[in-house]
Amino acid sequence: MVAARANWKGFIKLGELACSVGLYTAVSSSERISFNTVNRKTGNRVQREFVDSETGDIVEREDQVKGYETENGAYVVLEPEEVAAAIPESDKTLSIEAFIPCDEIDDVYFDKPYYLVPDKQGAEAFFLIRDGMKKAGVAALARTVLFRRLRTVLLRPQGRGLVASTLNFDYEVRSSEEAFDDVPDLKIKGEMLDLAKHIIGTKAGAFDPKSFDDRYETAVTDLVKAKIEGRKIPKKKAAKPKAPKDLLQALRESADMAGGADSRRKRGTAKSAAAKSSRSAPRDTRQRRAG
Helix, strand or coil: CCCCCCCEEEEEEECCEEEEEEEEECCCCCCCCCCCCECCCCCCECCCCCECCCCCCECCHHHCCEEEECCCCCEEEECHHHHHHHCCCCCCEEEEEEEEECCCCCHHHEEEEEEEEECCCCCHHHHHHHHHHHHHCEEEEEEEEECCEEEEEEEEEECCEEEEEEECCHHHCCCHHHHCCCCCCCCCCCHHHHHHHHHHHHCCCCCCHHHCCCHHHHHHHHHHHHHHHCCCCCCCCCCCCCCCCCHHHHHHHHHHHHHHHHHHHHHHHHHHHHHHHHHHHHHHHHHHHHC
């Protein structure tokens, strides 16, 4: 169920097709447990105040302005009306600029997902765009002003509506080449790679979001309940550090755990075949040379 209040309202437009839509948040952290900062001695909530870093005086809200720090440590002050003037003008239109394959965009560019829902009146154009995208197997790139910035949004059909994901700007995404620059060029092959493939095969499954629980959230909730009820909180035992294992030995043990006796039998057969092939290779080579 979508939120009762839209984060943004406007129009989706493709050529001369247009209809009014609402943008609703798809992910929310409001259900997470939250804390306030309180005074340990009195139990009262602490009030946050802004103070001048030099004088120590409290700065009232009406005297707080944006400032950009320059190289010499001074600040360029920006008045609220100056910042507001820099915000792009919005016509509240989500204009579709291109259709692309659904998997063309790297996941690192995905920012936040929203649900795009048509207005009850004049939704036929919305359904035409949605169903046309489904049939063609494509996503749409659109642009509009969202939350003070001109944003590129990826639209994908889902169910009876569209998922609209804001995309990170190119300057915000770090280069993967720079991130992986220090990773050594090491090639894994032979038995180690075969074992890894086997383990991966035994772990094949499907994504089910309900099967992944937030253990931290659960633990904190239990902690709060225990404090309210005056129950003693058991201390968590520290896990004993395990001695590092040889990588090949760890792979063999993991494969045995994943496949049981059948895995050990197959692995033994594979090793025997590999050894036999290795012993027969020199004879074949000598026979070819003699010929």
